[in-house]
Amino acid sequence: MSGDRTDRILGVDQLTMRFGGIVAVNELSFDAGRRRITALIGPNGAGKTTVFNCITGFYKPTSGTIRLTHGAAEIALERLNDFRIAKQAKVARTFQNIRLFPGMTALENLMVAQHNMLMRASGLTLLGLIGAPSYRAAEKRAIDLASFWLRRIGLFERADDAAGNLPYGDQRRLEIARAMCTEPALLCLDEPAAGLNARESAALNELLLSIRAEEGTSILLIEHDMSVVMEISDHVVVMDYGVKIAEGTPQQVRDDPKVIAAYLGADEEEAIAVMESDT
Amino acid sequence: MSEPDKPHARRVLHFAFAFKKAALSAFVSLVLFSLMVGIRTEAGPTGQLIYWTRFDELAGLVAATFVGSLVIELVRQWLGPAGTSQLVPASVQNGIAFAGRLLPPALLIFTLLVPVIFYDQRYILDLAILVLTYVMLGWGLNVVVGLAGLLDLGYVAFYAVGAYSYALLATTFDLSFWVCLPLAGLLASLWGVMLGFPVLRLRGDYLAIVTLAFGEIIRLVIINWQSLTGGPNGIPSIPRPTLFGIPLDNSDDGLAARLGIEFSPTHRIVFLFYLILGLALLTNWVTIRLRRLPIGRAWEALREDEVACRALGINTTTTKLTAFATGAMFGGFAGAFFATRQGFISPESFTFQESALVLAIVVLGGMGSQLGVALAALAMIGGFELFRGLEQYRMLVFGLAMVLLMIWRPRGIIGHRAPTVYLKEAHVISSDLVKEGHG
Numbered sequence: 282m283s284g285d286r287t288d289r290i291l292g293v294d295q296l297t298m299r300f301g302g303i304v305a306v307n308e309l310s311f312d313a314g315r316r317r318i319t320a321l322i323g324p325n326g327a328g329k330t331t332v333f334n335c336i337t338g339f340y341k342p343t344s345g346t347i348r349l350t351h352g353a354a355e356i357a358l359e360r361l362n363d364f365r366i367a368k369q370a371k372v373a374r375t376f377q378n379i380r381l382f383p384g385m386t387a388l389e390n391l392m393v394a395q396h397n398m399l400m401r402a403s404g405l406t407l408l409g410l411i412g413a414p415s416y417r418a419a420e421k422r423a424i425d426l427a428s429f430w431l432r433r434i435g436l437f438e439r440a441d442d443a444a445g446n447l448p449y450g451d452q453r454r455l456e457i458a459r460a461m462c463t464e465p466a467l468l469c470l471d472e473p474a475a476g477l478n479a480r481e482s483a484a485l486n487e488l489l490l491s492i493r494a495e496e497g498t499s500i501l502l503i504e505h506d507m508s509v510v511m512e513i514s515d516h517v518v519v520m521d522y523g524v525k526i527a528e529g530t531p532q533q534v535r536d537d538p539k540v541i542a543a544y545l546g547a548d549e550e551e552a553i554a555v556m557e558s559d560t
Numbered sequence: 561m562s563e564p565d566k567p568h569a570r571r572v573l574h575f576a577f578a579f580k581k582a583a584l585s586a587f588v589s590l591v592l593f594s595l596m597v598g599i600r601t602e603a604g605p606t607g608q609l610i611y612w613t614r615f616d617e618l619a620g621l622v623a624a625t626f627v628g629s630l631v632i633e634l635v636r637q638w639l640g641p642a643g644t645s646q647l648v649p650a651s652v653q654n655g656i657a658f659a660g661r662l663l664p665p666a667l668l669i670f671t672l673l674v675p676v677i678f679y680d681q682r683y684i685l686d687l688a689i690l691v692l693t694y695v696m697l698g699w700g701l702n703v704v705v706g707l708a709g710l711l712d713l714g715y716v717a718f719y720a721v722g723a724y725s726y727a728l729l730a731t732t733f734d735l736s737f738w739v740c741l742p743l744a745g746l747l748a749s750l751w752g753v754m755l756g757f758p759v760l761r762l763r764g765d766y767l768a769i770v771t772l773a774f775g776e777i778i779r780l781v782i783i784n785w786q787s788l789t790g791g792p793n794g795i796p797s798i799p800r801p802t803l804f805g806i807p808l809d810n811s812d813d814g815l816a817a818r819l820g821i822e823f824s825p826t827h828r829i830v831f832l833f834y835l836i837l838g839l840a841l842l843t844n845w846v847t848i849r850l851r852r853l854p855i856g857r858a859w860e861a862l863r864e865d866e867v868a869c870r871a872l873g874i875n876t877t878t879t880k881l882t883a884f885a886t887g888a889m890f891g892g893f894a895g896a897f898f899a900t901r902q903g904f905i906s907p908e909s910f911t912f913q914e915s916a917l918v919l920a921i922v923v924l925g926g927m928g929s930q931l932g933v934a935l936a937a938l939a940m941i942g943g944f945e946l947f948r949g950l951e952q953y954r955m956l957v958f959g960l961a962m963v964l965l966m967i968w969r970p971r972g973i974i975g976h977r978a979p980t981v982y983l984k985e986a987h988v989i990s991s992d993l994v995k996e997g998h999g
Binding site for chain 1: 846849850853854855857858860861864865867868869870871872873874875876882977979980981982983984985986987989990993994995
């Protein structure tokens, strides 16, 4: 399935990331399919977040390539700066420890996400400063998009509350909505279900499936919560000690003895979760 | 010391603890005041040291500290851990909120009327001009420190660039104030960008130190580049501003002669007052507009979380540079005004103390709050004059007032943040949530 070039959005090839003498990621290759949910799993310290940071430009990979396919065009992500990856390549991400703007309202958080569109509409601030009608229309559209996402994550009523005042689960969803307001082609989620209870986690599954179905956004996610991974992923890549040890459908991965061994060696509970969770 | 989980234990007074605390405070004040108040030294006529002791004053101060500390601690224990919301009834709070909404327009109307009310009092008019200059500087620095969260300790550099730009352009090329003003702002913002570039990667204390150095560099260059700036002698006889070409002096084509009224030097003071008021209000208006534009929101987002900004595709480099440039531009305008008002500038006016004063105004006012900065400038500049009657205790009282203010309102006079956009209703955001920035 990795050979199918027309149907992939992200191709990671021979990615290596070294920190001094430590090899965090070693010659990792995998593809993420367009309009698919690809999960990256593995025990703690397997190098998942490092892969994410390479894809989203927060780290410069030591070697290897990361290609993003937009129609016919291919963008080499390893050559772009972090903010250009979000701006030009349309890759959005969330963080393992939520990084909202806590002192700004939920609505403002979603407005900041539309910065580049609004910046263009405001004529690099000058048109906005004199209150040009074209800018006002653009701002109206931005507020509409933000309202649309607030409704979708069930936070419309709390639009004017500070993001830092929202409950933890709401903050997680707001961060996903903020990433979606950049209108990304690829959404990278770093442990979106961490700290969520069973009900919130089920709501998250629904949200992610609806994002894939309605927006056509491809999703790449790191997750420890096996109920999320097994239920919604189309494709699972398993990492351990910086290398890929298995990949395939959730069913294939779950039955893979190497995966079970890696999880048993690292974290018993998670291994049991892998074996027992039924989709 | 008291158990917060047992409400009935709230009113048990721990006298021993209160005494210990008061004794400690008294000891600290003894150590501090024994040199500041206890002994007075002076150089004698032949250069020898003369000193005399003032132990009675010292004893009074230490006793006051002891009693004050004891009373405060006992009151605190008696009240229990209570916030203002529990202490102040709702009706009073609503009243305060209402007064708070009325305050800005009332303040503006009063400011507009100052030259009318105090027309005969030159001292008050001069003081008002000084306060307004610092209000403008505070609003300018607020863009950098309050909104973008970049700690700038060298803001006086841009003030100096503006002042010298105007002075040099006006004396060398004979350009009018109204031509020089935008040029001064432009040059200052250019220097803002030049400072911005090397410090883009710096954060926190490191950023503060480099900006501090930048302020000193500008001052030292001004002192040493004698051929251009006149060095320590400064630039004398800088042209006074004109009302669109009409000078405000005693000459035949002056404003007074043209209007057919008797000339008075107060006309120029009043004109300067409205000039700086106009400039300050322009700064305020632009800042308020910018806050509601994407660039302003990006500044505030940068203060809240820079990493998240980059993940959202915001170019943090240009965002920081625009903050520096915008703040510097307002500093440059204020500098040009300073030069035309004084008629003479020298490097002595642009020391680090000025930067520190403007920064204190921003911090005291509440970072990011326009009204807070204006009130803080009024308190810092006006209040300092108010204490003039206290003579040698002036600095002491002033310092005490600042310490008390920072204890009661650690995030400044107005610490909360107003949202820039809302769907239904704008709720103010508590200062606990708003970040101070990493700078």
